[in-house]
Amino acid sequence: MIYEGFQERPEIRDVPRPQCPPDGAVVRVEATGLCRSDWHGWMGHDPDITLPHVPGHEFAGTIAEVGAEVTGWTAGDRVTTPFVNACGRCPRCRAGDQQVCDQQTQPGFTHWGSFAELTVVRHADVNLVRLPAAISAAAAASLGCRFATAYRAVVDHGGIGPKDPQPATPVSNHGGEHDPDTWIAVHGCGGVGLSAVMIAAAHGANVVAVDISSRALEAARTFGATAVVNGSKDDVPAAVRELTGGGAHVSLDALGHTTTFQNSLHSLRPRGRHVQVGLLVADAATQAVAMGPVVAQELELVGSHGMPAHHYPRMLDEIVSGLLRPELLLGREMTLDEGVDALIAMSGSSPTGVTILRP
Incomplete structure (x- = not known):
């Protein structure tokens, strides 16, 4: 499948066999x-x-x-x-x-x-x-x-599940080990988001899944979400804070959009951690962050790249x-x-x- 120009219809055709690099x-x-x-x-x-x-x-x-x-x-x-x-x-x-x-x-x-x-x-x-x-x-x-991206975001950056020999510092609320009362919010239930739901639930966390698609939210429940929030109907940060008793310990933007980024950040409890997994591109690449709550509540913002x-x-x-x-x-x-x-x-x-x- 090859395309000659951006946003032009790709074609299926024969191309030369790729050359093998000496170290590849x-x-x-x-x-x-x-x-x-x-x-x-x-x-x-x-x-x-x-x-x-x-x-x-x-x-x-x-x-x-x-x-x-x-x-x-x-x-x-x-x-x-x-x-x-x-x-x-x-x-x-x-x-x-x-x-x-x-x-x-x-x-x-x-x-x-x-x-x-x-x-x-x-x-x-x-x-x-x-x-x-x-x-x-x-x-x-x-x-x-x-x-794999979701796994590292949940386990290494979110501090949920088994740890590497030199892991990322776990969220302070966890006390260094996984707390069965830990809440993680996953914003966007596409491939990355549903993977994150499955991984977090398998490691014992309570998961709030957020999406605007009822079908995606049904899938999230199937893969272990404790609760779901429909972003097209609800005030997402308020709904997450209510469901989690004060906000998520860890919140992932698994889509990469201004709305999901802002909702994720505002869904956290004090000393919570936002993990940015979805790519923020084009107009969403530059985000405004209200640093007052970040400082006052000691929030963390972490990027996760594969x-x-x-x-x-x-x-x-x-x-x-x-x-x-x-x-x-x-x-x-x-x-x-x-x-x-x-x-x-x-x-x-x-x-x-x-x-x-x-x-």
């Missing part, structure tokens, strides 16, 4: 997620995209070819990768923070992506993730952006054990041809669940 791998794509980030790229919101362009950044498949410098992988291995591909050498990477690599690349943005039969992963030894046999290609394709490859094993173990069920978040499966209309349709709204394309 070519992956034969078995399944790839259709994400709102792909829509942002097609709209022209991402300055890294050079036209013509092949989108797609959430994928799973088997290695078709490895470069001469790759040591840990061979053809035939089942793999996925984070949406941020790190260099492995910069100070951020050496500190273990590959998700904010100084030299990061992103398949489907900085170079051609996974809406194709073959795609390239650069710096393969740093960025590839080995898939357990128990996890399907479709479920694995949903992990690279939405599910999850590095070396963090995946913990999440994968929880999937294999059945604690987490990302396959339940899957929506429709489509061909690349059908995916063209599905991408364009995201100008109206995002589908409930994760749409999977099969090249």
Whole structure:
């Protein structure tokens, strides 16, 4: 699937086989997620995209070819990768923070992506993730952006669930460990939001799910939400504060919109933490923040940008054990041809669940 201009209808056609970098791998794509980030790229919101362009950044498949410098992988291995591909050498990477690599690349943005039969992963030894046999290609394709991003936002930044050896400081209300009375609000119940609902509920938190779609809120209840708020009908901050007995301990903007950002921030109790997960782009990129309440109530604002490859094993173990069920978040499966209309349709709204394309 390739487009020659932003907001022009993509086409399905043959293109040259991608060249394998010496330190990279070519992956034969078995399944790839259709994400709102792909829509942002097609709209022209991402300055890294050079036209013509092949989108797609959430994928799973088997290695078709490895470069001469790759040591840990061979053809035939089942793999996925984070949406941020790190260099492995910069100070951020050496500190273990590959998700904010100084030299990061992103398949489907900085170079051609996974809406194709073959795609390239650069710096393969740093960025590839080995898939357990128990996890399907479709479920694995949903992990690279939405599910993994939600996992790190809830667990590492929200302080809910198991901790890394050097975790983010947990919300002070938790006393350093998970409190069963913890409330987390999730604003926006698309792929990221529903993933966050599932992950937080699986780790014992009380979840308030917020959306304007009744169907999305029904899905949120299915995946463990304790309560729901319809943003088209209710005063969202007031409703969240009432349901949680004073405000959420942690609140996520899983959509990336001025309304969801402001609602999330104003839904917090004193010493609560806002985690920004959804991309704020175009007119929403610059937000006005009322710093008086931030200071007076000691609120925290944290950004969350994906999850590095070396963090995946913990999440994968929880999937294999059945604690987490990302396959339940899957929506429709489509061909690349059908995916063209599905991408364009995201100008109206995002589908409930994760749409999977099969090249």
